[in-house]
Amino acid sequence: MDRGYPRVTVSKKCERFIKGGHVWVYHDEILAVDGKYENGDIVDVLTEKGRYLGSGYINDNSKIRVRIISKNANDRFDEAFYRRRIDYAIDYRLTVMGEDFSSCRLIFGEADGFPGLTVDKFENVLVTQVLSLGIDRVKEMLFRQLVDSLQERGYKIEAVYERNDVKVRELEGLDQYKGFYPLAGLRTDLNGEVIITENGIRYHVDYFEGQKTGFFLDQKYNRRAVAKIASGKRVLDCFTHTGAFALNAARTAEHVTAVDVSQTAIDMAKRNAALNGITNVDFVTANVFELLTQAENEHRRDREMIILDPPAFTKSRSTARSAERGYKEINLKAMKLLPRGGYLATCSCSHFMPDAQFRKMLFSAAADANVSLRQIECRQQSPDHPILWGVEETDYLKFYIFQVV
Missing domain, CATH: 3.40.50.150 (Vaccinia Virus protein VP39)
Incomplete structure (x- = not known):
């Protein structure tokens, strides 16, 4: 089956790994690559017999060579695909967190189908961390869709702040930095602190300097x-x-x-x-x-x-x-x-x-x-x-x- 994406053939061990639910392809499990690509592109992952296992971001700089984002051969990776994923993640949090939705983790990487992406919501601020090249290449779209999806549900977002100041990014060939992401209509002049409420207790959250995303x-x-x-x-x-x-x-x-x-x-x-x-x-x-x-x-x-x-x-x-x-x-x-x-x-x-x-x-x-x-x-x-x-x-x-x- 040729879907137009470069094809990566993997070992039987990796095939079992993916069929068992995992979403990573390590560099030493790849047997062959057919087609040209740039790091961060989407590739199809196939068994030795040519059967489709999934599609994901490829990166030659990483030991995790491919991070699978879908195991559905019918998926096309356009804006509508990512928007469905974002809506699904937000609706899940609204269901399981209830009144605690005001400050919670909106995106938890692979568990939400966004490998290497973390997004925490602290009241009206989204604090993000991107640890994979494929996600880094589409983050502007993802951040915009996150803000749109939340605001359509009545949750105003003031700012998106990136905490990409972690050494593991270098394993993906990415730079370290932190700062506000300049999305149209959002602020980039906040002081890096927000007050959240959890279990009836209020906390100062320093998302500029606090560990991980701040809390x-x-x-x-x-x-x-x-x-x-x-x-x-x-x-x-x-x-x-x-x-x-x-x-x-x-x-x-x-x-x-x-x-x-x-x-x-x-x-x-x-x-x-x-x-x-x-x-x-x-x-x-x-x-x-x-x-x-x-x-x-x-x-x-x-x-x-x-x-x-x-x-x-x-x-x-x-x-x-x-x-x-x-x-x-x-x-x-x-x-x-x-x-x-x-x-x-x-x-x-x-x-x-x-x-x-x-x-x-x-x-x-x-x-x-x-x-x-x-x-x-x-x-x-x-x-x-x-x-x-x-x-x-x-x-x-x-x-x-x-x-x-």
Whole structure:
């Protein structure tokens, strides 16, 4: 079947991979290429027998040689195709997020059929990140369609801001930068800060300098679950970042201590506490590993709940084992610091630490601490970050709440 696109023939291993749901073709799985193309063009992906598997963006600069955007041979990649995808993504968020739609992830890369594209909505500002060349080439159209689709549904957008300041772009042959995207009718003179509301708590979001796009939206409902368990308790929130778990817990807790190594993050967390009039939180700038070690050496058990929300300790399979040791160290120390009957909320945001490995680590830490774990909650990311079965990279957040007995 000749659809007019260059054709890429892939191995049987890659064929199984794609039929199993994945959407990446690695460079070493390509057997032949028929036709001329420029990097970022659409190509068809075929089996060794010439059967159609899908179509996607090709890029010789990347180890992920082709990123599939469709497995439907009837698709034509015009503006109408992309608009359907955008409308579908927005309607999905309106359904699953409901009243929380005001600030949520609108586009979650491969899970929404836009490989390498992230779009977060913070009230009237869209913050974007593009990590693939194919998407970069059509982003002007995509950004315009996003704004049009939202405004047709009654949601006014003031600005689109690009956070393309990540090193992984260089693997695609793309430059790093950040700044407002100059779409007609939108502003490019905002100060980089917006106030959002999540679970009834307001936050300053710095989308110029904050991590990733400025705020971690994926823990929204996990924070709500923590607030329920924290009622009346003395809580230690580790790796607090800008205070989201701490402030959710503080609504019901007796007192919360929030810790982070970044003074910038702590300063923002204090601003967020003040914004909400929350006074039963104190903020500490410290290395969490050192703080937990000191508390362990002093045999302190003055917290009834500990929250562990560390950054990803691993961003590759090669460092997964050393990351596991880091996860075990903080969880082991937390289990030792809690009194019997205390509560532990713990998570990992790295897809290179699969759930089975994370659970095994927790079980080992509990054995070393001579405690048992009574599971209360087992959660993942909020549904605006949907998990696409077959694409393991979209299944990344593990979140547990235990009673330590």
